[in-house]
Amino acid sequence: MKHFEVAEMMRRIGWQYVKYLIRDPIFTRFTEPMLKKVLTKLWIPQIIICYQLAYVNYFRYYTFIA
Secondary structure (H helix, E strand, C coil), rough: HHHHHHHHHHHHHHHHHHHHHHHHHHHHHHHHHHHHHHHHHHHCCCHHHHHHHHHHHHHHHHHHCC
């Protein structure tokens, strides 16, 4: 395999993993609490955390996830 083929495969695998993590049962039980915990520990203001979670929710519901 050529380098660009491996890079393309890794990019696709990465996006499939992200799509898996934002699906409904996984997101509500694992991803959302973990995001809140990590962002809180990084001393990020609550308003930015809310905007970040709103963006993720927008991505979950209003874009094609296949």
